[in-house]
Amino acid sequence: MKAIQFSRYGGPEVLDTVEIDPPHPGPGELRIKVCAAGVNPSDWKRREGQYRAFEEVGFPSGVGVEASGIVDEVGPGVASTFVGDAVFGYGRATMAEHAILTHWVHKPDDLPFEIAGGLPVISETAWRSLDELGVQAGETLLVSDAAGGIGSAVIQLARIRGITTIGTASPQKHDYLKNLGAIPTTYGPGLADRVRPLAPEGIDAALDVAGSGIIPELIALTGDPTRVLSVADFAAEEYGARFSHGPPKEPERVLADVARLYSMGQFRLHIERSFPLEQTAEAQTISAAGRVTGKLIISP
Numbered sequence: 001m002k003a004i005q006f007s008r009y010g011g012p013e014v015l016d017t018v019e020i021d022p023p024h025p026g027p028g029e030l031r032i033k034v035c036a037a038g039v040n041p042s043d044w045k046r047r048e049g050q051y052r053a054f055e056e057v058g059f060p061s062g063v064g065v066e067a068s069g070i071v072d073e074v075g076p077g078v079a080s081t082f083v084g085d086a087v088f089g090y091g092r093a094t095m096a097e098h099a100i101l102t103h104w105v106h107k108p109d110d111l112p113f114e115i116a117g118g119l120p121v122i123s124e125t126a127w128r129s130l131d132e133l134g135v136q137a138g139e140t141l142l143v144s145d146a147a148g149g150i151g152s153a154v155i156q157l158a159r160i161r162g163i164t165t166i167g168t169a170s171p172q173k174h175d176y177l178k179n180l181g182a183i184p185t186t187y188g189p190g191l192a193d194r195v196r197p198l199a200p201e202g203i204d205a206a207l208d209v210a211g212s213g214i215i216p217e218l219i220a221l222t223g224d225p226t227r228v229l230s231v232a233d234f235a236a237e238e239y240g241a242r243f244s245h246g247p248p249k250e251p252e253r254v255l256a257d258v259a260r261l262y263s264m265g266q267f268r269l270h271i272e273r274s275f276p277l278e279q280t281a282e283a284q285t286i287s288a289a290g291r292v293t294g295k296l297i298i299s300p
């Protein structure tokens with residue numbers, strides 16, 4: 001089968017399309033014929049060696065942590081999922097024609113494979129962040145980087161929980177944010193002055209998805225560092241704010257709930273662009289440029 005691999009840390013040029021034997025699932029795992037795999041910033045951060053301090057990559061390494069597809073082999077001990085089932089979830093080396101999933105749920109018929117393959121990371125991160133922030137119905141949440149994958153999921157899950165969201169994005173994306181249910185504003189200098197009139201009763205909590213060095217500003221806006229959480233700024237804890245990271249918590253429950261919300265028409269995912277497997281390097285380059293609206297997908 002074709003798969004994307006890299007054998008040293010580096011830029012997108014270290015990614016190769018290789019021909020390898022399909023993997024076999026271990027206990028509690030299954031293998032899918034991949035229909036769609038979501039591109040995440042962690043893919044190119046791992047490739048660049050940004051995670052070396054806490055996670056060494058074994059070479060050659062596959063790419064990709066999430067996918068949708070059709071089950072074509074079931075590992076020992078797996079119950080309730082069978083060859084031929086349509087599923088989506090977390091896995092390893094998902095940018096390949098076949099990949100192993102470690103946590104999955106069945107895909108509803110009305111959820112397209114292309115969207116399902118991009119849901120796991122963004123929806124679990126958004127869900128976990130809202131839970132850890134403890135933001136409640138009736139409160140107002142400020143989200144930086146609201147138009148990317150995680151931000152788009154946060155806005156919608158917050159709306160469903162009765163939370164008002166103010167999201168930052170560049171002006172051309174403000175209609176996109178409004179359609180998801182957020183009050184848009186721009187990022188950059190003067191954020192507090194722009195946000196205060198949008199939230200006359202104050203900002204109750206802030207979620208930093210951009211990791212652009214605004215934690216002190218978010219703490220000033222909420223008035224409480226414990227009500228500021230980042231998923232992208234490792235320095236957050238130096239200011240008394242919190243940092244949220246994986247591994248995913250209760251991924252099957254979150255994925256099942258998000259699939260249900262999708263079927264109910266309450267949750268959407270904008271796919272900015274889909275790429276064939278061989279263009280994974282181009283997709284990662286676009287992701288690393290930091291301008292993606294919604295999600296990029298690889299469709300082998």
Ligand SMILES: NC(=O)c1ccc[n+]([C@@H]2O[C@H](COP(=O)([O-])OP(=O)(O)OC[C@H]3O[C@@H](n4cnc5c(N)ncnc54)[C@H](OP(=O)(O)O)[C@@H]3O)[C@@H](O)[C@H]2O)c1
Pocket residue numbers: 040041042045121125144145146147148149150151168169170171173187209210211212230231232244245246287290291292293294295
């Ligand atoms: N800790 C965790 O558990 C966890 C899990 C998953 C991901 N992450 C991290 O979360 C971050 C976001 O991931 P993602 O998949 O949502 O990224 P993404 O989809 O690639 O984000 C792209 C968006 O970022 C916006 N953006 C860029 N600079 C910005 C700024 N300074 N302020 C506000 N928006 C800005 C862009 O909007 P404009 O075009 O308008 O600039 C674009 O729409 C990444 O750093 C990722 O590694 C963390």
